[in-house]
Amino acid sequence: MKRVYVNEEWCLGCHLCEFNCAFANSGLSDMVLALKGKPIYPRIHVEEGDKIAYAVSCRHCEDPMCVKSCIAGAITKEDGVVRIDSNKCVGCYTCILVCPYGALAPGESGAMQKCELCLQNSCGEPACAKGCPNNAIVYEDRSPKNTVIDDAANPACF
Amino acid sequence: MEQYVIIGNGVATVGCIEGIRSVDKESPITVVSGENHKVYGRPLISYYLEGKTDLEKMKYRPDDFYDKNGVTLLLGKKATAVDAKAGTVTLDDGAKLPYTKLCVATGSSPFVPPFENLESVKDKYSFMTLDDSLALEKALFPEAKVLIVGAGLIGLKCAEGILDRVASVTICDLADRVLSSILDTECAALMQRHLEKNGMTFLLGDSVARFETNKAFMKSGKEVDFDVLVLAVGVRANIGLVRDAGGETDRGIVVDEDMSTTLPGIYAAGDCAQGPDLSIGAKRVLAILPNAYMQGHTAGVNMAGGEATLKNAIPMNSIGFFGLHAMTAGSYEGDLYEEKTEDSIKRLFTKDDVLKGYILIGRNERAGIYTSMIREKTPISSVNFDVLRKAATTAGFSKQTRKDKFSVPV
Numbered sequence: 001m002k003r004v005y006v007n008e009e010w011c012l013g014c015h016l017c018e019f020n021c022a023f024a025n026s027g028l029s030d031m032v033l034a035l036k037g038k039p040i041y042p043r044i045h046v047e048e049g050d051k052i053a054y055a056v057s058c059r060h061c062e063d064p065m066c067v068k069s070c071i072a073g074a075i076t077k078e079d080g081v082v083r084i085d086s087n088k089c090v091g092c093y094t095c096i097l098v099c100p101y102g103a104l105a106p107g108e109s110g111a112m113q114k115c116e117l118c119l120q121n122s123c124g125e126p127a128c129a130k131g132c133p134n135n136a137i138v139y140e141d142r143s144p145k146n147t148v149i150d151d152a153a154n155p156a157c158f
Numbered sequence: 159m160e161q162y163v164i165i166g167n168g169v170a171t172v173g174c175i176e177g178i179r180s181v182d183k184e185s186p187i188t189v190v191s192g193e194n195h196k197v198y199g200r201p202l203i204s205y206y207l208e209g210k211t212d213l214e215k216m217k218y219r220p221d222d223f224y225d226k227n228g229v230t231l232l233l234g235k236k237a238t239a240v241d242a243k244a245g246t247v248t249l250d251d252g253a254k255l256p257y258t259k260l261c262v263a264t265g266s267s268p269f270v271p272p273f274e275n276l277e278s279v280k281d282k283y284s285f286m287t288l289d290d291s292l293a294l295e296k297a298l299f300p301e302a303k304v305l306i307v308g309a310g311l312i313g314l315k316c317a318e319g320i321l322d323r324v325a326s327v328t329i330c331d332l333a334d335r336v337l338s339s340i341l342d343t344e345c346a347a348l349m350q351r352h353l354e355k356n357g358m359t360f361l362l363g364d365s366v367a368r369f370e371t372n373k374a375f376m377k378s379g380k381e382v383d384f385d386v387l388v389l390a391v392g393v394r395a396n397i398g399l400v401r402d403a404g405g406e407t408d409r410g411i412v413v414d415e416d417m418s419t420t421l422p423g424i425y426a427a428g429d430c431a432q433g434p435d436l437s438i439g440a441k442r443v444l445a446i447l448p449n450a451y452m453q454g455h456t457a458g459v460n461m462a463g464g465e466a467t468l469k470n471a472i473p474m475n476s477i478g479f480f481g482l483h484a485m486t487a488g489s490y491e492g493d494l495y496e497e498k499t500e501d502s503i504k505r506l507f508t509k510d511d512v513l514k515g516y517i518l519i520g521r522n523e524r525a526g527i528y529t530s531m532i533r534e535k536t537p538i539s540s541v542n543f544d545v546l547r548k549a550a551t552t553a554g555f556s557k558q559t560r561k562d563k564f565s566v567p568v
């Protein structure tokens with residue numbers, strides 16, 4: 001499976017991934033309209049520590065705690081992707097309680113949000129990786145069988 | 159070919175079915191469901207009354223879940239006895255179901271202490287099932303005064319769910335604070351202030367001495383008039399079937415980390431089971447939904463001949479009221495690290511170089527990072543705890559841990 005991976009040596013801490021994520025999931029086609037002057041609700045989060053920075057988003061765990069813990073049955077894993085049905089979510093925060101990566105947070109409506117790899121928005125592939133200026137975020141398949149790095153551009157995005 | 163039978167049809171049963179099917183795609187599964195409903199999110203019954211969900215969205219699995227998993231669902235049927243020697247389950251209609259592997263996932267039942275003259279109260283309800291919620295809904299009207307006995311998780315969730323639909327909600331509890339099973343005095347006081355601000359009334363450290371139709375006479379001498387009474391004092395694990403079949407029971411059905419009971423071929427999972435709790439190093443009933451799923455899944459895998467154990471179960475809870483969320487996990491022992499503001503509290507408990515537990519009210523972003531430290535017993539000496547205790551961030555982990563977490567294939 002292709003996944004989002006980060007390389008903390010290369011991350012500049014510029015937070016562009018957060019903006020690209022919020023835009024890709026906004027449903028709008030104009031970035032300024034989507035983001036300017038508004039609080040943003042990205043599904044990726046730049047971690048900043050002592051001289052390090054890197055972005056964290058859902059790992060789409062092999063054995064996801066969030067899926068097992070959701071009191072509404074709103075989180076599912078299909079075809080390797082952990083998804084949340086925001087319609088079913090009642091905002092109890094149990095997924096926040098259990099996610100070891102801190103990868104879920106409420107969106108504007110109060111329902112939980114998480115990275116779904118941009119597979120269902122207009123970007124079609126993770127906007128964070130696509131727009132990362134230093135290739136610190138990559139979208140690739142690192143499973144033992146498949147070590148080819150795929151960074152083909154999607155012209156429909158940005 | 160196995161013949162699986164599961165008693166109960168809650169989340170532990172779903173975990174069990176999915177656990178079985180991760181190993182055995184063929185053998186038939188029969189589910190005996192006391193409730194006349196397909197599985198729904200039990201905790202959602204208050205959100206239903208609040209209008210935050212509906213009967214369709216409450217479904218915990220899609221309608222075709224049972225068919226797709228080769229499950230025969232017996233709705234509205236109760237198991238009345240288990241014969242561990244013969245390998246049969248007797249139903250209330252007299253039918254006998256043979257099994258080769260059995261999972262008891264019977265959950266818990268409301269516990270009603272013997273209040274004097276409770277019989278005189280006409281409109282009284284428990285708050286455990288969808289049918290309870292639907293019945294309570296019918297009894298509500300805008301001018302109604304509601305008395306809820308029990309300021310625990312269930313009583314307060316019920317109160318939140320109905321507050322906007324009635325004139326007043328009064329909650330009494332023998333304990334001197336709200337949510338006494340998960341919050342200490344100061345944290346409970348913060349939550350209580352918030353609940354009161356939102357319109358709830360409390361009578362704490364007080365209980366009902368006797369009822370007289372629509373009036374409760376409290377031990378303190380106070381009198382409370384009500385139209386509708388909700389009893390949410392506590393719950394008891396449904397252990398009878400296994401106890402009567404000769405299996406070991408205590409507060410729950412005693413299980414090992416593979417969810418096996420002391421009876422051959424019989425497993426138990428969820429609210430009815432008393433399994434290992436890592437946070438206290440002993441067996442305890444952990445009546446929370448994540449645990450029900452995980453225990454059920456573990457039981458299912460083992461029933462089907464696979465190997466699974468649940469070693470790091472801990473009590474953990476996330477409960478929110480009117481936008482203020484309280485998260486708690488583990489045990490509250492050891493050294494305390496604390497941060498407080500007017501409307502938030504953060505308490506982290508550390509001992510023997512590990513994070514033992516926490517209480518987070520109001521500020522709970524990314525709390526799962528702390529939960530994982532408790533469950534994984536991450537040595538505090540291996541992390542930058544000065545950073546981590548201020549904010550739950552993976553940046554506080556060592557470079558190697560970060561690499562393991564974020565760079566290895568998933």
Ligand SMILES: Cc1cc2nc3c(=O)[nH]c(=O)nc-3n(C[C@H](O)[C@H](O)[C@H](O)COP(=O)(O)OP(=O)(O)OC[C@H]3O[C@@H](n4cnc5c(N)ncnc54)[C@H](O)[C@@H]3O)c2cc1C
Nearest residue numbers: 166168169170192200201236237264265428429445446447
């Ligand atoms: C109002 C409320 C709010 C809650 N909120 C939360 C929350 O926010 N977070 C959280 O983690 N947990 C919460 N819980 C707890 C959570 O719902 C339970 O931990 C979980 O549902 C337990 O699942 P289970 O499958 O073990 O049992 P249950 O869901 O109770 O299922 C057991 C089933 O077995 C049936 N049964 C019993 N005996 C028999 C028999 N002899 N024959 C046939 N069937 C039988 C019962 O009718 C029941 O349907 C809440 C509970 C309630 C009531």
